[in-house]
Amino acid sequence: xxxxxxxxxxxxxxxxxxxxxxxxxxxxxxxxxxxxxxxxxxxxxxxxxxxxxxxxxxxxxxxxxxxxxxxxxxxxxxxxxxxxxxxxxxxxxxxxxxxxxxxxxxxxxxxxxxxxxxxxxxxxxxxxxxxxxxxxxxxxxxxxxxxxxxxxxxxxxxxxxxxxxxxxxxxxxxxxxxxxxxxxxxxxxxxxxxxxxxxxx
Amino acid sequence: xxxxxxxxxxxxxxxxxxxxxxxxxxxxxxxxxxxxxxxxxxxxxxxxxxxxxxxxxxxxxxxxxxxxxxxxxxxxxxxxxxxxxxxxxxxxxxxxxxxxxxxxxxxxxxxxxxxxxxxxxxxxxxxxxxxxxxxxxxxxxxxxxx
Numbered sequence: 630x631x632x633x634x635x636x637x638x639x640x641x642x643x644x645x646x647x648x649x650x651x652x653x654x655x656x657x658x659x660x661x662x663x664x665x666x667x668x669x670x671x672x673x674x675x676x677x678x679x680x681x682x683x684x685x686x687x688x689x690x691x692x693x694x695x696x697x698x699x700x701x702x703x704x705x706x707x708x709x710x711x712x713x714x715x716x717x718x719x720x721x722x723x724x725x726x727x728x729x730x731x732x733x734x735x736x737x738x739x740x741x742x743x744x745x746x747x748x749x750x751x752x753x754x755x756x757x758x759x760x761x762x763x764x765x766x767x768x769x770x771x772x773x774x775x776x777x778x779x780x781x782x783x784x785x786x787x788x789x790x791x792x793x794x795x796x797x798x799x800x801x802x803x804x805x806x807x808x809x810x811x812x813x814x815x816x817x818x819x820x821x822x823x824x825x826x827x828x829x830x
Numbered sequence: 831x832x833x834x835x836x837x838x839x840x841x842x843x844x845x846x847x848x849x850x851x852x853x854x855x856x857x858x859x860x861x862x863x864x865x866x867x868x869x870x871x872x873x874x875x876x877x878x879x880x881x882x883x884x885x886x887x888x889x890x891x892x893x894x895x896x897x898x899x900x901x902x903x904x905x906x907x908x909x910x911x912x913x914x915x916x917x918x919x920x921x922x923x924x925x926x927x928x929x930x931x932x933x934x935x936x937x938x939x940x941x942x943x944x945x946x947x948x949x950x951x952x953x954x955x956x957x958x959x960x961x962x963x964x965x966x967x968x969x970x971x972x973x974x975x976x
Contacts, residue, residue: 640916642887643923649878685915714919736922740870 631657632750635680637667637694638712639687643735647681650739651746664689671698677705677756679749681742684713684724692727699728705760708749712737775806858927859958859965865925883924884966891920891929891959902945902952910948911940917955929958 634656638644644660651658656679661667664686671680671694682691689697691711698707711729713720724732730752731745780802781790788796791805803809821828869875898913914937921930936951 640920640923641890642882642920645882645886646875646879646923650872650875653872653875685912685919714915714922735919736868736925738868738870739872739875743870 631655632753633657633659633674633676633678634746635667635670635678635682635707636660637662637664637680637686637691638683639663639685640683643683647742650742654743654746656746663687664691664694667691668694668697671707672701674707677707677753679708679710679746679753681710681712681746682729684711684715692724692729695724695728705756708753710745710749772807859929859961861925861927864927868925887920887924888963888966891917891924891962894920895956895959899952902948905945907940907943907945910945911937911943914940926958926962929955929962932958 634651636644636647636651636658638647638660639662641662644662648658648660659670661670664682665688667680667682667686668689671678680694682694684691691713695709695711698709708731709729710731710733711724711727712733712735713724714735715721715724716734721732730749733742733745782788783790783796786796788798789802790796791802797805800811800813803811815823817828865879866876869879894913894917898910898917901909901913914933918930918933918937921933932951932955936948936955939948939951
């Protein structure tokens with residue numbers, strides 16, 4: 630599936646060029662011409678995407694878009710490339726401190742842009758992979774916590790009281806609580822008791 | 831730059847940078863070799879770009895210039911500066927070197943917030959934009975070999 634890229638650029642010629650080039654390289658492009666629309670796209674996206682943001686745009690500029698996006702720490706973070714003619718050190722620092730992942734100076738070279746976009750793509754893939762792993766670990770952790778509680782056991786039949794107040798055997802408890810797979814066998818003592826003719830001394 | 835490039839039919843009419851002496855940068859209307867280099871030599875993209883330049887980009891440049899003039903007439907120093915900066919970016923994106931240089935000079939004046947002194951730099955920008963338009967409109971421009 631093609632990675633989604635947002636292009637936020639008020640210069641029509643630059644916007645068209647980016648659209649054509651990115652589409653040619655296999656990306657799914659969304660184009661907007663101002664910062665407000667860019668922010669709306671990024672906030673409403675259900676997956677982390679890569680965005681190429683012009684600094685100087687009507688309304689909200691690229692730096693402000695970066696700042697607003699980074700406030701949402703509870704969601705997947707997009708990869709932001711700031712595109713601008715401002716090449717002074719103070720501008721680069723401001724751009725990066727605002728939350729941009731990368732900074733490209735106009736007039737940009739397409740091969741360099743492509744390389745930088747591919748870097749961003751690798752970062753997003755890694756980010757997605759890590760997020761998935763965290764979700765799996767959190768799920769496993771919640772199951773472990775469920776097993777670490779004090780378990781009420783019948784002192785006679787050794788059945789266990791479930792959360793539903795039903796009393797069940799250990800194997801049923803393990804299947805329900807720990808999602809374990811259980812196989813049934815006989816321990817040596819029980820085997821000797823039940824089948825002495827097969828167990829010998 | 832190879833010797834063959836110095837006698838290229840492109841040089842005299844495009845103002846290509848080949849053979850330019852020191853200080854002649856401002857006469858380069860459209861630096862095709864810079865444009866080709868920045869577009870990675872991708873023929874499809876270059877052709878699309880040059881085709882776009884003839885109408886879409888020229889309209890955009892004149893629109894930006896009209897906006898800039900309007901801000902100057904209203905005495906809006908901050909917006910004049912932003913408009914000049916945007917126009918500079920557009921010129922740079924097109925490798926329109928002469929126009930870019932003229933806008934840089936204009937932008938320097940806008941930073942000083944002396945709008946009363948930007949008439950001449952503004953006139954120069956208008957002149958360079960006309961030169962660019964005439965060059966782009968010239969017959970066979972987009973069909974010349976890159």
